[in-house]
Amino acid sequence: MRHASAWLSLSFTLLLAAPLAWAVEDSGDGEPAASKEPTASEETTEATDPADDAMQAEEQPQAEDGAEADDDADPADSQATDAEPEGTGTEDSEIAEPTAPGLGPQVSSKIELTPEEKAEKEARKACKIEICDIIATREPLGEDIACDIKKTWRADSLTEMLGNQIGWPWGKAVCESKLNLSRADLAEAMLVKDATIKMDTFAVTCALHRESSEPYVVEMELAPEVTFKNGEAVSARINWGDVSAPLLIYPVVYAGTGLDNQSNVLGPDVVKMVNEFTHKKCAEVKDELPGRRVN
Secondary structure: OOOHHHHHHHHHHHHHHHHHHOOOOOOOOOOOOOOOOOOHHHHHHHOOOHHHHHHHHHHHHHHHHHHHHHHOOOHHHHHHHHOOOOOOHHHHHOOOOOOOOOOOOOOOOOOOOOHHHHHHHHHHHHHHHHHHHHHHHOOOOOOOEEEEEEEEEOHHHHHHHOOOOOOOOOOOEEEEEEEEEOHHHHHHHHHOOEEEEEOOOEEEEEEEOOOOOOOEEEEEEEOOEEEEEOOEEEEEEOOEEEEEOOOOOHHHHHHHHHHHHHHOOOHHHHHHHHHHHHHHHHHHOHHHOOOOOOO
């Protein structure tokens, strides 16, 4: 199953998405178009003296006579004009070739982890190997799972989790929890036709970092349960408990957790995450599983 810190950070983001959506400005009506001001040339034309118009009318016939005289000119003059050279090779060679535009610094889609993020990832991987080994061997005897889970969610990742529709209003979110899972319960869920795993209540703490102030701290309790059929998760509930949060967001988190407890909005997402973990995520570490079995 997916780590609880991942469940909670995703759930917390979804709970915040609804109240923040109303604050997004619509790109609907624009400002009305401004009326066109007359240009200087238009003002000059409008202010022309009538006497100037009369003088221009008298000069027009003379211009027409001159045009007729040009029509009677020798055709040879026209041919000579057409035969003028188009230009010399020297002028063409002086035209500068276009230069290639600068492409800017090198960028990459690969995410570079900080030392703290690398340490978090290695700890989560060790926990994942323990869980996946139980799923693979279905061995009920042995130590239970007890992992300290820490996950740092970057601000851009949280924005993506919101569907890129709402900007995450804070910086990174660092979520921590202690995951306790019964080995016997998990092994049984993989073996029998119908089984339900009920986890003990535990807390998840998320620190929402800010640039110039202390981070906001949100703490939520939960006691998830997942029902399996033939080794596949088919239903789930998060079962939210007590909530602690800053005053301005406490009503949102409290109302959201209460709504999920009543209508199980996030249950299908948990089912999807559990099945993804048992298949895809465990397949990624199959070569690293110790394959422990108690004879």
